[in-house]
Amino acid sequence: MPAPGVSARRLMYLVAGLPLGIAWFSLLVTLWSLTAGFVVTPFVIALFYANGAVTFGIAHVESALVRGLLGVDAGPPRWPARRQGWVGALLGPLMVEGFWRMQAYAWLRALLGYALGVLTLTLIASGLGLVAAPAYAGAVPGGLEFGVYTAHDFVEALPAVPVGCLVLAVTVLLAEPMTRPFSHMSTRLLADPRGDRPAEAAAGAREPFAAHRGRGLAWHAFASAMLVVVLMLVWALAGGGYVWPVWVALPLGAALAIHWWVRLMADRPELWRDRGLTRGLAIHGGVTVIVCLYLIGIWGAAGAGSFWPAWAILGLAIPVALHAGAVALGSADNRRLSERIDVLETTRAGAVDAEDERLRTIERDLHDGAQARLVALGMSLGMAEQKLAEAEPDAAQELLAEARAGAQEALRELRDLARGIHPPVLTDRGLEAAVRSLADLSPLRVSVSADVGGERPPAAIESAMYFVAAEALANAAKHAHAEHVDVRLRRDGTRLRLDVIDDGVGGADPAGGGLSGLLRRVQALDGELRVTSPRGGPTIVHAELPCG
């Protein structure tokens, strides 16, 4: 047994055959009768075109239904290229191959589709009626009659329930064989006759209607207009009088307006997004307005009189108001969320950039530092070797001493670099000890007051805080000409706070090199970094990060 959703959609397709069958049948019969009647007049050419447009419109609707409900992607029907020459111009759509295929599908749907729609609806209705029989058996005067059996109350009607279930089960099982002719024929008749289905057809399989973007509306308008023109012709030829085509024009106009509105909301989301609406609400509101105008149109066409559409308009307005209320309540949350997403996107990109920059710096430091020292060391050793071979031991000894000094320098630079990447003391002893060790290494007089008792903050937080302190201390020594630096580190509840205050000349640029990289890193951790540095000092670097 197929999945419930699949069967439900198949049944929907079948039931839709009932109204659509009637609609297609009346449209086609009308068009062909008119064509037969006007065959010797020039009007017949307009009828050919009307027929083509209507057929194409039917194919459009059917192909969307087949794709959406039966899961068969026949590809979008396309208006095939017109035949050249005067015959082609006169006969128009009738001369192209695709027309007759679409026409065939329309007739299939009108006749077989209608019959199967009636059958399906009957089966579903009787199944549901049987299942629900106990609920209303008592209310039927003289009891519910099931052929040979009459049920007068709840208990007597109970046997109908399993029968109803059986009927419904059979209906579900029949859904597949009953829709099979349509899914088979749709690929043969509705598909683009040229066979080269563009990539957009595949996209259309995922998003129904996407493949028809733009053109469907034009065809809809064209078909409606043609139909109205033909009816007006008939009306004029029949001697005028009461303008009955208005009863066709009104629903056609309303349907077209709804189509246009839905299309517009899909194509230009900024129209509703900028006003804080949702697509659903925009469509709901617009369609309601169109329906109200339609009712007013009917009221006018029926000769005005007492304004009965008022009640319907009221009834339609209430759901729109409720919908709008629900959207308004939801959008405050949405706005908060989208602001948060903006912040996260920016800070994440910043963190990635900062990390990239840091790696480049490390590579540069390695290249210009330890690597270069080792090359120089190798050169000295190589030259010393040469000197020994040439029996110049004094020169060789000098070169060897240089080489040893070089090796020591290389080691020192590697050590510094390692500390710059991640100081071992931070891992081993935690933030407080690492900051104290920074203070010890600084050439300035640094006093540290630290209180970060309790559980250790996450490693990323500790590390970011450490590097803020390191950068601030380095800047104080390099640029601020400071003598004394005060480092205060403390935990307030769930916030870790750091202040580095120097007595230097101030005027530090907060956007400058090292600090801007750190700012991005701190922001990515939902923290804050502020630098105040008036000319003449003091410079205060304040950092806050969440911990635990």
Added chain:
Amino acid sequence: MRVVIAEDLALLRDGLERLLRDNGFDVVAAVGDGETLVAEVLERRPDIAVVDIRLPPGFRDEGLRAALRAREQVPGTAILIVSQYVEHEYAAELLADRSGGVGYLLKDRIMHVGEFVDAVRRVAEGGTALDPEVVAQLFARRREDAPLERLTPREREVLGLMAEGRSNAGIADALVLTVGAVEKHVQSILGKLDLAQSPTDHRRVLAVLAYLQG
């Protein structure tokens, strides 16, 4: 032999200058960036420019670009690029203009002073000196190549040394063979790879490299 050195790290610039002087080269200029290199080559017309690939201001391949620019203006100037990393793409760019000696060596090679000095001399005389690392990269690229598979291991060694730019005598030294034996290997390799005999070592290297770069 007149040399211009371009190297931004003073430590290495001084080291190179001293090393080359000690070995009988005339270091006519030692500069720290590409622009000055071009100017010095124009003015002093050295036999060879020894250039660090990575120079200010961008610290990417400014050295290579400046050297090629200098050679455009003074054709025939030999170029020896030294670098802390090698990339066979750079070697291809260097070899592309074929106007005079080229070399591309890891800075590590400078430690083997004798070999390094040989390489500088070879390049200055119009020859080639490619780092074994570059050659290894080229070999790795062509691992699925059928003709290379047909070479014996010894022949592959000889091919590698040919690609580095060594002469038959140099190859014989490196592999502890007689020059005659090397000549036989070279004949066999050229035959298997369908390469023409070349009158000079430099042309031979170019042919081998062209083959390896496919």
